[in-house]
Amino acid sequence: MSENVIVIGGGPAGMMAAYSAASEGSTVILCEKNEKLGKKLYITGKGRCNLTNFCDQETFLKNVIHHPRFLYSSISRFDRENLMDFVTDNGCELKVERGQRVFPKSDKSSDIIKAFRRALISAGVEVRLNTPVASIVTQDDEALGVKLNDGTTLEADKIIVATGGLSYRSTGSDGWGLQAAKALGHTVTPCRPSLVGVKTKETWPSQVQGLALKNVDVTLVHKGKKLRTERGEMLLTHFGVSGPLILTDSAYMDDAPETYQLILDLKPALTDQKLDQRIQRELRANERKQVVHALGSLLPKKLMPIMLNLAGVDQTKTANQITKAERHAVVDALKRQKLQISDFLDINTAIVTSGGVSVKEINPKTMASKKIRHLYFAGEMIDVDALTGGFNIQIAATTGFVAGTRSE
Incomplete structure (x- = not known):
């Protein structure tokens, strides 16, 4: 029996959810408040879009920082090979680079978005751009539809919320979905920036701001205890430090940032x-x-x-x-x-948001809310996040695919 499905949000999670639902014969409307789909995808990977990571499932889950177990079921149903096949089948060739990172062969994120758009069109999804949703209509703990900003109400058998986290607000990730989930009684764990530069109490003179340091060791220390050491590249900035090593370290900072310290070894190859x-x-x-x-x-x-x-x-x-x-x-x-961390950079500059709708209130096999019937969540607004390398887009696509699939 055909379902009427409404998807809120036109990022990778929302687009995949809409495609997944439509491919099973559902009538799908995708509501995107921006003037185009995939606005955040467009700027990811410095405009190249690191789509996924060509690693095995065990390695993938090791790169998920918060709640990897939540993904056990869904990633086995839609993994990197499924996502890569989906994109290539829709006209975008891919390549694998250092660190197993997967990019479009053209190095243009717009080609990934075009592939998603082709899939949506072929599946018969009705895409409504410039269509912000005001609220989710519920009655007796059941989602019945959505109310648009213009006052129109759309009825649905299933509603999938995939509006992203709080980073890069200019792309539409302004936390609307998190607020809507909270208003409907869901627990939203504290949100903070992840994969982000950090401010330090120590400042660098202007002549070295912007200087990249390669092959250095950075040790993350929390309240005097060494948490991790990694070798790679970092960047000296006007606010403190950034670059690949620092972005990774930020993902592990679950306490107040000022309780962390960094120790730099600029000559790690020498005793x-x-x-x-x-x-x-x-x-x-x-x-x-x-x-x-x-x-x-x-x-x-x-x-x-x-x-x-x-x-x-x-x-x-x-x-x-x-x-x-x-x-x-x-x-x-x-x-x-030694560098004493004082704060994260603003969450709007973070690659991803850590925190979101509690995984305890979402069925990991279907992405269905355990509180509101016929309501589903997908993507970054779920309290699951990973390191850089294509893992977060894969999580979005995986949870979106499962959310769109009809529950048995």
């Missing part, structure tokens, strides 16, 4: 002893030069004077004036530079 020996060689070879120039090959040129200053070493001293204690201070500054 303290080896680094000290290297410094001694450089000082001997350049004994008449100022120390800032004598040690210039150790770090990017603009950074060396700053690190000497942090080590308490006068950079105008000549190399042959540097004492053993000063050498050790430089080693310590390069190997254990």
Whole structure:
């Protein structure tokens, strides 16, 4: 028997939900408040759209930070191969890059959106752009339809809410769905930015703001306890630090940000002893030069004077004036530079939102609300989030597909 389905939100979760429902013969209306579909998809991956990750299921779930178990059932029904086949079948060729990240072969996110749009058209989905929803109509804990901003009411047998989290508000993720869920009695766990830069109490001089540091180790410390160390790339900024390593660390910060600290090792390939020996060689070879120039090959040129200053070493001293204690201070500054986190950047700048509708109130096999009959959730508004690498879009597509599929 055909169902009337209304999907709220035209991101990857909403589009996949609409396609999934329509492919089973349901009559589907997709309400998107923006002037076009996939507005956030368009800017993801710096405009290239990292669609998914070509890893196995176990690795995928390890990259889900909050509530990976919730996805066990759904990811087995719609995984990366299903999503990749869906996109390629609808005219967008893909490629796999470093880190198993999957991108459109054209490097254009617009081609991913076009593939989704083709699928929606072929499945017979009625897409209504510039159509914001005012509220979900319910009676006796049952969803009956939606009321649009213009006062029109649309009746439905099934309503799927896929309006995203709180990041990148200009794309439409303004928290409407979270507020609607809360108004209907759902628990919405505290939302915070994830995969985001962090502010630090320490500030960087203007000459190194924007400097990328590669092959450094960053250790995340919480209340004196080391949580994790990873090697990679980071960025010095006007507000603190950002870049791949920092974005990943932000996903693990579930407590107040000011309870966390970062320890930077700018020379992770060298032990303290080896680094000290290297410094001694450089000082001997350049004994008449100022120390800032004598040690210039150790770090990017603009950074060396700053690190000497942090080590308490006068950079105008000549190399042959540097004492053993000063050498050790430089080693310590390069190997254990501590930064005290003061806050996250604004959630509007975050790649994803951590938090959302509690997974305890959603059926993991169907994405159906356990509180309101015929109401379903999909995508980022569910309290599930992952690291960078295509995992979050896959979660959106997976939960959307399952939400759109007719329950047995």
